[in-house]
Amino acid sequence: MYTFKLNSQFIKAMGIALLIGNTALAQKTGKVNPNQEKAPKLVVGIVVDQMRWDYLERFAPLFKSNGGFKRMMNQGFSNDNCQIGYTPSVTACGHTGIYTGTVPAVHGITGNAWYDALLKRTVYCSEDRTVEGVGAKGASDGKMSPRNMLTTSIADELRMATNFKSKVIGVAIKDRGAILPAGHSANGAYWFDAKSGNFITSTYYYKELPEWVAKFNNRQVPDSLSKLGWNKSLADQLYLQYATADEKIYEGKPFGANQTKLPYDLSRKENEGFSKVVGSPWGNTLTAEMAKAAVLAEELGKDAITDMLAVSFSSPDYVGHSFGPNSWEVVDNYIKLDEELGKFFEFLDATVGKGKYTAFLSADHAVAHVPGFMKENKLPGGTLDDKAAMDEMNKAIKNKFGIDKAVVSLYNYQVHYNRDLLDSVNADKKAINQFMVNYLMKKDYILNAFPTSEILTTPMPQYLREKVANGFLYNRSGDIQMILKSGYIDGSATGTTHGLWYSYDAHIPLLWYGFGIKQGRSGKRVYMHDIAATVASLLKIQEPSGNIGHPIEEALK
Structure with missing residues (x-):
């Protein structure tokens, strides 16, 4: 016993001496930073509603060097073969799958809506008849919450891991794009009421709209954007290198029967609402501005406890449904979204600090070509x-x-x-x-x-x-x-949709950037449901309760 104690003391003393010596040497040589942060101050989840992976390559020459896509691809990590691991590939399932790390069979969101055999009626994915809308008079779209989601999200796990000291905020045009990613225990989720032009929430979160949200609404950003119209980013001959002719009979006319090509007049009649704004690239600007306001007002990323911001850009889905992947409108939307993301990252650099936040970008689903386009080019559909x-x-x-x-x-x-x-x-x-x-x-x-x-x-x-x-x-x-x-959709003679298992609907982008992320790319197949596990690994917290995904180790330092 005596010998053991002596040896233990001797070993302990030697260990302390070596530690002191190595620490002194490391500090002298600059190889160890004792103040090095162990986690990002903020995790920013970006979901582009309806983005095919091939857009990153097809439109790459059009993206700016200081835009969001090139920043993430050149300075971060790209998983070039990210797939959706279930069907149907629709919005609610996608947003939920990214943040819960699992599939509809487990998290319960089996569609944007479904026929519920127990309730004997159609159920909308984020409906909640026990709550009320907050932020606009008669906001029926405000009766929403995450209660239909059966598992935790990575946002919930972050909240629990920090004893609910982390802040989590969800922002999107669509309610399901804000609510489901932010999880059950979010500090707030905000979505856009196109009738009033306000971002709203529900009594699930607050009885009254937070002051900063009310102030943002008072800025009347949608009204200002509607007056700008949707103008072209490129000369006509450049669009023709990436898309078919601007006017096609199989494209939709979301801005009015007489508006058949770019540019578009987005002005509105009195009491008309703001559906034209959200159906244009300006909806991305509106979303980004609301997200910036959330970062500032909620002081996200301002202390040592990691926060999370879940942002969904819903407008690409509206544009894509109307015009399809080979349209001038989709090309123009992604040029403008690239610029918007670049400005958003510059904002985060200035407020949170470059290298102090982690961002990932993916999509809830991709999209099929318009059947009319397929027929025109002798393709099945x-x-x-x-x-x-x-x-x-x-x-x-x-x-x-x-x-x-x-x-x-x-x-x-x-x-x-x-x-x-x-x-x-x-x-x-x-x-x-x-x-x-x-x-x-x-x-x-x-x-x-x-x-x-x-x-x-x-x-x-x-x-x-x-x-x-x-x-x-x-x-x-x-x-x-x-x-x-393949190529068939549930739809009409104009526009397109998504929802199937085929690669055009299920092959989505996955980009990583910032704190803890390597620089590089991989063609190895990964899945949407691997994203939450990767974030959990980065933050060293528990993965969501229903998680079936695996950390994408090659993306992490």
């Missing part, structure tokens, strides 16, 4: 009218089985039965399922169809099987899964 399709399905089931209105929804490319009705008439569900599969397989738009109860046994590639299974939650999903053919 077409449309499905879901309302007409549902009417036809109900008629077919009634003729065969005598059951009226058996199908209640085609949400998220799934056929949802009225399960209570089928139970009440003691219907042969197996026979109905087989009938529906046979019926669907004769349709031009269908690649495959099968009962969702047979996801694990239906012949299909494993990669596709996993995506379908990852998107399925019994009471929030349907009974028959439809897999549309």
Whole structure:
């Protein structure tokens, strides 16, 4: 015993001597900074609503050297093969997946909306009938909260890890883009009410709008932006290097029937609202200005405790839906978004400090080309009218089985039965399922169809099987899964959409920048649900409760 104590004391003494010596040497040579920060002061999550990965490469010559995209790509890390690991690839699922590190089968957000078998009605992803809107009179869009999300987010985990001393703020035009990323325990989430021109919140967060938000609304930024119009960034011949002609019959007309090409008049009539602003690149400016106001007012990144800002740029989705990936409008939107992001990073450099914050940029989903564009270029594609399709399905089931209105929804490319009705008439569900599969397989738009109860046994590639299974939650999903053919969308003769498993909808950008991030790029396949685990690894905190992702170690120092 005595010898052991002597040896322990001797070893301890030697260790202290070596530590003192090494510390003195390190300080003398400058190899160790005793004041080196162990975590970023602020994590900034940027989600671009509807961004294909290939935009980074296609439009790269148009991005400015001081813009946001080149800063992140040249000074940060790019995961060039980031995929969405589930279907449907839609906004609410994407925002939730990025911040929870998991998939709809676990976090519960199975679409922007879904038919809920327990409630027997359609449910919007962030609806909450127990709360009220705050910030605009009669703001029905304010009845929102994250309660439908079943797991924690990385923002929640940061709050818990710091004993709720970290601040978390969510900002977006769309309510779901602000609410779901910020998590259950956020200090605030703010979204735009296009009718009033105000950013609003709900009583889930505050009974009254915080003073700084009211002051921002009083600046009447949307009104000023609407007067500027949407003008071109480039000469016409440059647009033609990246897109088809400016006027196409298969493009939408969101700014009025007489406005068919750039530039666009965004002015509004009295009491018209501000939908034209949010449907243009100026919506990105509005979002960035609100995010800057949040950083200043909430003093994000001002102390040693890491804060988080979740920002979603919703306007690219509105532009993309109307005009499609090969339009002048989408090219122009990304030129202007690049500039906006560059200014935003300069603001963060000045307020938080360059190298003292970490930013990531990804997308909630990508997008398909407009079917009219596909047809014009002899590429596969077409449309499905879901309302007409549902009417036809109900008629077919009634003729065969005598059951009226058996199908209640085609949400998220799934056929949802009225399960209570089928139970009440003691219907042969197996026979109905087989009938529906046979019926669907004769349709031009269908690649495959099968009962969702047979996801694990239906012949299909494993990669596709996993995506379908990852998107399925019994009471929030349907009974028959439809897999549309490549290039087909649920839509009309103009514009486009997203939601499928194909690469054009599911291959998204993932850029990292700032504190703790290496410089480089990788073509290794990673997933959207790896983002939260990577942030958790960087911050050395617990990953979200339903996390299935893995840290992207090659991006971290």
